[in-house]
Amino acid sequence: MASPPLKRVYFDTNILFHWPHIPNNVRSIFGVAKWVGAELYMPTVVESELEARYVREVDAVYGSLASNWKTLDALCHGVIAVDVTGSRPSTDDLRESFRVRSEQLKTDYGLSNIPLTTVTLDTFVDMAINRRAPFEEYEVASRRTQVVGLQDAAILFSIIDHMKTAQEGDRCALVSEDGIFHKAKTRKLLENARVKLQLFKNVRTLFDDLWDCVWEAVRAPWRSEIEQVEANLNEQKDQLAEKIFPLLVASELRQNIWKRAREIKGLRVTEFRSVETELPASEHRPPNAATYARPEGSTVSISARASTQIDAVVETLNLFSLGFLIGQPRAPDEPPPAPKIEDAQLSEALNVSLNGTVRNGVIGDFEVTGVEAARP
Secondary structure (H helix, E strand, O other): OOOOOOOEEEEOOOOOOOOOOOOHHHHHHHHHHHHHOOEEEEEHHHHHHHHHHHHHHHHHHHHHHHHHHHHHHHHHOOOOOOOOOOOOOOHHHHHHHHHHHHHHHHHHHOEEEEOOOOOOHHHHHHHHHOOOOOOEEEEOHHHOEEEEOHHHHHHHHHHHHHHHHOOOOOOEEEEOOOHHHHOHHHHHHHHHOOOOEEEEOOHHHHHHHHHHHHHHHHHHHHHHHHHHHHHHHHHOHHHHHHHHHHHOOHHHOOOOOOEEEEEEEEEEEEEEEEEEEOOOOHHHOOOOOOOOOOOOOOEEEEEEEEEEEEEEEEEEOOHHHHHHHHOOOOOOOOOOOOOEEEEEEEEEEEEEEEEEEEEOOEEEEEEEEEEEEOOO
16 A cells, blocks of 8 residues: 555535435445544535535425426316425525534534634635636636636635644545646645645545555455465365365366367365455445454355366277368268277366355365366
8 A cells, every 4th residue: 555544535515516415426435434544524615505505406496396386287277186285495494404414414424514714805805816726717608707716715725724733644635526626726825835635536536545445454364364265275185176076077177179088087186276265245344344354154155276187087089080180081981980998197277166164263164066177
């Protein structure tokens, strides 16, 4: 792992756009961040923007309902009686309900607010007049221009103020889809403020960064588990050969055009390698669990490659029976030469499927569930 895990993550409005509803990708971020130990923050101005947006959306839907009701009443008048009832909540009720639900979510997922910046209004006015990031000028209709960026400036400077409490070496990040935060001028502003704020353009890149830490905590014990299983398989290779033998079908062994196995008389495993274990269910590994662990008595699916020596009865076709391949076809009344039957020892690689059982934290009690010849 190249970098330490993120310590603080700040969310812009466009990432939490559906708040107080949470998309699955954002919910995943919350879960992984909790395991990593990252602190999650929502600037107060972000929550205020989300509240205002929520109220506007609900009002807009109620407005469309009223319009559609008039259309419905006209269509049904004198034909069929319709009854659509329901009271429209007040703006104050909507705001209060939003705040109650928002507090519940913040408590459940460990989000905290950070206060509005103490930067003075005259500083923002000067920045807007001089078009300093995050303020920027946009061209609108009729070639008129307007300056935008007040909310972005409030978010950014609130984060800068809050980061003064961070410890040396803490990795802190803002995730935002707003392009102004990712421009060189904004990065220069952060540099001048002497804060190290990493910027993520979307939830996916943030998740990947957090997941690197989780995967490291999964990969190390998983590889250790695989090494343990491989060692145990090789210690028990003679016993396992006895379980593989009855499942092996002669016709499935590697063959060429003139030689094939007719009967298997014995089998010896020389080595198990390329072992893989199926990962435990998600609830038994990070980020849904504190550590990687398997429940006592649980069954583990295992795949392995077995190098074997097989004693077999082999049928070898007489090369003259293949004369058509070398331009010497047999006469119509000429009987084909009899194949040669002999004992032989074959070196075969087999793909073996097994189940193991967890006992005292160790995978053992192996049962062979399937065998097939490994193909090149």
